[in-house]
Amino acid sequence: MSDLASHKAGLQGIDKEKVNQVIYEASKNSAFYLNEARKDEALNHKTEQLLKKYEALRRQDLSTFNNKVDNLVQAIERKRDLSRTIVHIDMDAYYASVEERDNPSLRGKPMAVGSNSMLSTSNYEARRYGVRSAMPGFIAKKLCPELIIVPCNFDKYHAVAKQIREVFARYDPNYTPMSLDEAYLDITEYLETTDKTPDEIVEQIRKEIHEETKLTASAGIAANMLLSKICSDFNKPNGQYRLPNNINDIMRFIRPLPVRKIPGIGRVTERILKAIDISTCGAILDNSVYLYRMFSSISFNFFIRAALGIGSTTVKSEYKRKSMSISRTFCNLSQPNELFAKLRELVDYLAADLAKEYLHGKTIALTFKSVSFKVTTRERSLKRYIYTADDLYHFGKQVSSI
DNA sequence: GGCCGTTAA
DNA sequence: TAGTTTAACGGCC
Missing domain, CATH: 3.30.1490.100 (DNA polymerase, Y-family, little finger domain)
Structure with a gap:
């Protein structure tokens, strides 16, 4: 169950077995782990139910649905927009890189930003030990005893965010910030003002970010936000990847892609799909009739859109919040x-x-x-x-x- | 409308 | 010894 996110950048090629073993040893008797096990059991139950439903469907003749589903898929396909050039930019190991920049003695050593109870980011040296974001510091220390943990300096991260957003605004004044270190840009209009290629423009954006912050960023360039986000992960760190606005290239790119690479498909949905033998986007398309019969129309649409490489192309800066909250973990209280x-x-x-x-x-x-x-x-x-x-x-x- | 679960950064 | 915080959204009843 302990589930190392090896799909994340920097985690390929590590001894996953050993890492999971250390995490398990550090976790096995904790209340947290017990709760995870309980959740896991519930998920197992859910996938079993789904598998039963799937097997029942496989015994049925679904040919009457083929037409209907084909039409639905074609209707989604017709909404494909290849007219925009969308860039997703993501700072590399953001908080950790800021701390290394400002304290050279940290460079080259495994380090992470956060606290003993939770890490926000780790640098690439630490990732080699299996130390990753969303891992408690005390467990990370078991994986890597030399690990240096630096506390968060949010003022600094906000200051850098302001700097990189100034760069973004030069290329798309309506860029969408997703977090302090991440944004989408629509550079279609900007491209009309220059002879440079999208790749050259994005090289230039990343160069300006580096000159102005001394930090590196990675980027993805594609026809929509879904694809550019996936692409920004391809040549991380300090790299970029362009997927041309061309249906053949897009389908060749997306078909073999593991479903887990789709933003919005996490650990649980990956397991649910795996239960019915779907692990790539191509398999989503090949099993569209089953998905149609097993999931809500919202989920069906989401899966098909993703598997066709169709995503939103509206990059906009306005944002309306829908909720505001505050939460704290504190010592055990019952009165x-x-x-x-x-x-x-x-x-x-x-x-x-x-x-x-x-x-x-x-x-x-x-x-x-x-x-x-x-x-x-x-x-x-x-x-x-x-x-x-x-x-x-x-x-x-x-x-x-x- | 209320509550749970998933995802993401 | 110890496992975060904030926001959004979908499913189900």
Whole structure:
């Protein structure tokens, strides 16, 4: 079950067995691990049910659906837009690279950014030991005792984000930032102002980023956001990859691609698809009738679009947030009064954050994580919008005790 | 509408 | 000894 994300950059060619063994030894008696095992069991059950459904379908004659599904696939295909040139740019080992830049004594050594309880990023030296983001520091230390863990310096990462966004804006003023270190650019218009090729322009963007921040970035260039994101991973670190806006090249690229490479398909969906013997995008297309019969139309559409290499081409800078939240892990507490005091602390912060953006909300949700890592949510839609700390506390308290 | 689970950075 | 935080979205009842 301990599941090393070896599809991530920098993790190829390591002794995965050994790494998993060390992680397992460090984890096996923990409440966290027990909870993961429980989730895993639930997933096994789900895949078994799905497999049964699949086997039942295989015994049926599905030819009556072939036409319908072909039409659906063709309708999706007709929406393919090859007119744009979309770039996905991703900074290499972002936080770790910033720290190495500012402290040369860290260079060449395995290091990670974060804390003993959680790592945000690791550099490539640390990745060779199996140390990766979203891994607790204390486990990383077992994999690599020499590992240096540097605390996060968010002010710095924000400052660098500002610098790289200035570069992005030169090529697409409507670029979409996805996080501090990642963005999509539509360079179609920019290309009309120059004789340079897309590859040359992206080399230039990465060069400017390097000159202005002393940090490297990787990039993918393709017809849409889905493909450019996948491509930005291809020549990481400090590289770029271009997939031409051409249906033959796209299909040759996407067919053999493992489904896990599709943004939105994670560990669980990969396992679900694997249960019905689908592990590549090509297999999604070859089994479209089964997917049609087994999944919702939203999921079916998502799978087919991805497997055809069709993605959004609308890169836009406006963003409307739909929710705002705050969460903290704290020492074990069980007395209602202690928990309400925590609630009060959190709503004070949340009210301040809401005020910064002049926001209010109509639904309040409270999430608890128990010592056994089980998560429960309680929520309520209210009659009016709220935003003050007192209201958040009042309704939060109410919701918590439904 | 309420709650759970998945994904991603 | 110890396993984060924030946001969005889909499925299911």
